[in-house]
Every structure is written in structure tokens, then in C-alpha cells.
Amino acid sequence: MISKIAILSLTFALLAVDQQADIKAMRNNAHDFVPQDTAAALTLFLCGDVMTGRGIDQVLQHSVDPEIHESYVKDARDYVRLAERKNGTIPKQVSYDYIWGDALEVWRRESPGLKIINLETSITNHNTPWPGKVVQYRMHPANVPVLTAAGVDFCSLANNHTLDWGRPGLAETIKTLSEAGVPFAGAGLNLNEARKPAIFKKRQGRIIVLAYGSQNSGISPDWAAARDLPGINLLPDMGESTVKMVQQQVKEIKQQGDVVVFTVHWGSNWGYDVPPSHQYFACQLIDKAGVDLVHGHSSHHPMGMEVYKGKLIMYGAGDFINDYEGIGGHEMYRGDLTLMYFPNIDPVTGQLKSLKMVPMQVRKFKLNYASTSDTKWLQGTLNRECNKLGTSVKLNQDGSFFLSW
Template sequence: MEAELEEEQKIKLFLCGDVMLGRGIDQAMQHSVDPVIYESYVKDARDYIKLAEKVNGTIGIPVAHKYIWGEALKKWKEEAPDFRLINLETSITTNEEPWPRKGIHYRMHPKNIEALKVAEIDHCSLANNHVLDWGREGLLETLKTLKEADFSFSGAGENYQAALKPSVLKMGKKELLVFSFGSRSSGIPPDWAAKKEISGVNYIENLSAEEQKKVVEEVKKFSSAEDLVVFSIHWGRNWGYEIPSAQKEFAHRLIDGAGVDIVFGHSSHHPLGIEVYKNKLIIYGAGDFFNDYEGISGMEQFRGELTLMYFPEMEVSTGNLIALKMIPLEIKNFQLKKASKKDIEWIYKTLQRESTKLGATLELKNKELWLQW
């Protein structure tokens, strides 16, 4: 997709956190891989369908590819973003050999790439802790499937240079570059790091000053002052609201030193506080956008079933943030549905509390959250 934009126009993006279409979701769709999985307690991916149905009622299996997106399809049509960016946290493969000694393995059948097509996704970030769940053979099939379906992606590749290379989305005479990096802190095994002649992910061992400097220099090699730059990073814990000082420092350094316009963080299973630094948006944790966690007990206090659609608008000429609208949804029956008034108020109060710590506030208006800074 190419956005037709004039020099002084604004651009609207759609961002979301982890899109996990493997395991139970794959089994619910029209095509599925062998349901065998290698978890401590669950050995059949179809059990995740049973868990969801036990809590929220029967799901009509198989579901159409557009079914899972539910209310999101309507919101995408209404908001009409120029580009839709996701973190795709699923291997796309029929390979039967999982990565050894890893507790959870996500994969979906290559034919279920249709689910991304009906959602009109423009970019998939792949530097995360599930893209190699089914080995390097599974990764190569994932890359092949995305390329054949004409999806733009970054963060994983046949070698280090391929994994480092950003997505390039055309905006008239300008370009939107999307870099994808994955940190060990999100659970990415060090062995997954792409090397000179070895496939893998664009990997960050830690956020040391030396590592930060290296990443800044790598981004600068590909981008120019004319480009808009989104830095997608998979980092941090799954649960909890604390944002480490190293993440804040790194986000600021990306903006100051590498000309990054949006820091797009994910890995947390629920949304985290939001910051605007020098008129640039920092999403530290976008939360899961879609998963098969219905019916799984534990961590209920974080309300992981509530998800957000992020719609930032930016000045094309400067990359400065103009506005950020967020639309809450709920994952129920393996579908994105409208969130209730009570749930919207809960997520508003929670994000208000956490974003205030970062110098931003929120306004709740017409069941939508608007960032103020």
C-alpha cells in the first residue's frame, strides 16, 4: 500500500501490540496445523478452544478469517489509517519440529495468512519471542509466506542484514521506515539472534549504553531526515506496570540520536503508560491485541482481555505527534468486540494513572481515549 500524501499533510497510523494467531486461534480457523503442542500441561491446541467456550459460550468452529477481527473491521473503516502496523507473534509454518526446551510454541497454518489479508495489514514486526517457535525451518517458511502474500515485515530474516533491514512504506515522495528489534528481556532466546550467515531475529542482548549506541548507529545507516521512522521493539515483562529506567533512557536516545518519530513497544500482555517526549510518541507497552487466553486463570487484575487500537496522527514534515486516539475492545469468543462502558472506564483510569507518571494525561470522550500532553 502507498499513501498519497502532500508535503505538509498529516499521516494516521494504526498500531497494536501482539497479534497471536497460533495455537487455539489457528485451530479455530478454516485451516489448521497439527494440534499437538509441547507445553507442561496442555498437549493439544484445541484445548484452548474448550477453555474459551467454558467461560464465554460456544464458538462456531471453524470461524471465517474475518470473524476474529470483529469490531476492529468497523473501526478500521471509520478511522481509515494510512498504514496498519502490528507485532505478529506467531510462526507461520507446517514444520513439525519445535524449538527444543521452549515452554510455548505458537504457529498457524500458512493458508491462514488470509486473516492478515482481510485485516489489510501493511507491516508485521517479527522480532519477538515466538517467531522461531518452530525452528529456523519454520522461520524461513514464515518469511516465504509473508513475501508471497506481499506483506511488508522487519525484525527477522535469512541473515543479520536481512533481519536488520526496515520495512519501507511509501508516502508519496517520502517514506515511512519501520525498524523491528527484540530484547532478551521479552523472553527471546539468545540463540535466536540472526548472524552473518544464520537466520534469526534482530536481537538486543540488553539496553546497555554500548548496545544503545550500536542500535542508534544502525538506524541512522538506513534513515534520513526526510523519512518518518517507527521503532518497533519487543521488550520487558508480560505483567506489571513498572517501566525500567533503561527503557525510558533508550526511548529518549532513539528520538534524540536516531531521529525516531514513534517508539512502538510491546511484549506486555496489557497496555502500559504512554509518554510524549519532544513531541514524539512513546508507547512502552501496547498490550496484546489478539490471543487465545480466554479461560486461563491468573493475573486477572491486569484485565488482559481488554485491548486497545492505537491511532496516532503525525505531521509528515516533522514527525511530531498531533493526536493519539485509542479505542478499547474486548477479546471474547475469539473475537474483538465492543468493550462495555464499565470496562472502558477501568482502562481509562488505569492508563490515566500510569501515563500521569510519564507527564501525560488522558481524556475519555465518546468511549474513546485521547492522549493529552
């Protein structure tokens, strides 16, 4: 007799094969696009996870109680000590622009019209963590200027750390961001609030940002927002009904000339393989739901990128800033290397005109320009993964990358 597990395994394998075939067919039917003149286009800044809690919070001007409830580490200051052991002394009570380092110069030079981040940190003084949560991130509410110092325009809260300190922690996070004038989406005091997109009016047109999180990134289903329950805007699944749900949401709000960004926390922290379900879902969002850019994050390192029918799909942006220095176990992925993404988008069609990327390295809890050798390593790794998706990464003379497709 065939076990239920064997039947389920076979079913999932067949679904993956079907999705791969569908993805291949969609790509074959898509046209090739090349970068165009960018003069009238809209430039965004995108990045992956911004983790300003735990060790980083301890070196900012205000700090929460350092007690945490992880399996091996009970004091957030231990993450500062690990980083110092690796790269040297980190100053304490640093200015709010300290952690952004060389990124500040890049932002001034590129002058993006909107800066979008995934804020993977609860902002709260609440001391009771979510029961059984093995890793907890939180930042003191008085440290919220660390976001405004970077000129952050939007935070996605639909991730697996926003409720690390429970629903009271979420409520304080929402209150703190609101009072600081930092727009967000992806979490709320009820489902309507959590699902509500952020809308930005720019000279070139409106930018609409939808924020979702998937269970496969580690988000507990118990964190989902409900009619009268604070929580996360949780993605039900990646099937046709979910595509239709997003399609309806976009239809209700999108106007001619609007650019829709779908920012989603999905997938595992480590590894380069893109799940077929992610590829298929992203293409369906573009084909059917009216999405113009899929901004995926959760991976602690940059993953491959695709341009599908002229529109950008980022499967994993990689962490942007974190307190992982000195933590061993995944050195092969070079999680200290990160990217600043600057997609240049045609506001009329939503198509990608160009994508510039600036490689950075996190060192002493600060973003620094990547060295020549690290830049070449990252280029080679990205090309290995991007080539599988029909794209490649070229190196500019100034050490930045641009995407070719």
C-alpha cells in the same frame, strides 16, 4: 567479604538511580507539546501482540496438527474449550475476517495510512518445536489470509515466538509472508536480512520501520540471527553502543520528511512498572538516533505512555488478539481488554499531533467494542500509569480515548 552477587546488585541499583536522574533531567529540558491541527498529518495504526496461532488457528479454515508440547496442555484445541467454557460456543472454520470483529469498522472509519502489528506466531507446518520451549505458537500457512483480511501492512517478527518451531519454522514463516505480499522485519535468513528495515512510501512521505527484540522479553540468545544463520534481530543491550548502532542505521537511510518507527519487543508480560533502562533507552533513541516513535510491546495489557520532546513512546501496547480466554492467574490486569492506537504524526517533524485509542475486548476469539464499564476501568488504569509519565487519557463521547500531554 562482600559476595559478587551483592556487588552486582549494588551496581545495578546505582545504574538505575543514575538512569532515573538522567530521565528526569531530560524531561525537565523538554518542551511541553499539545495536539495540533491534524489535517496534513499521517495517521498510523499500532497495536501489540497478534497471536493467531494455537487456539485461534484451530477455529480458522485450516489448522495445523493440534499437538503442542507445553507443561500442562498437549492439544491446542483445549484453548478453544477453555474459551468456550467462559464465553460460549465459538464457531469453527470461521471466515478470515471473523477474529477482527468490530476492529474492521474502526479501521474503515479511521483509515490509517499504515497498519503495524507484532505478529507473535510462527506460520508453519513444521512439527518439531524449539527444544525446551515451554509455549509454542504456530498457524497453518494457508491461514495467512487472516492477515490480509485485516489489511495488515507490516509485521514485526522480532519476538519470543517466531522461532517456536525452530529455524525451519522461521524459514516457512518468511516464505509464507513474502508470497502473500505482507511486509515484515525483525527476522531473516541471516543477520543482514533480520536487520533490514521496512520502508513505505506514502503521500505525506516515507515511513521507515526498524524491528528489534530484547532478551528480557523471553527471546533466547540462541535465536539471534548471525551472518549465515537465520534468526531474530536481537537487541544487544540498551546501552550507548546500541544507541549508536541504531543511530548509524537511521543515518544511512533517513531522509528529510521520513518518519522512523522503532518497534521493539521488550519487558515482561505482566506488570505496569516501566524499567528505567527502557525509559532511558527510548529517550536516547529520540535524542540521538533520529527515531520519531518508539512502539514497545510484550506486555499482555496496555501500559503507560509518554510524549518526549513531542514524540510518542509506548512502553507496552498490550495484546491485540490472543487465545487467553478462560486462562486464570492474572485477572487483575484484565488482559481481555486491548487498545487500537491511532497516532497522528507530523511527517515533517515526526512529532505527535494527536493519539486516538479505541478500547476493545477479546471475546470468543473476536475483537468487540468494550462495554462502558470496561472502558471506564481501562481509562482509570491508564491514567494511573500515564500520570507517572506526564500524560493522561481523556474519554470521548464515542467511547474512544485521546492522549493529553
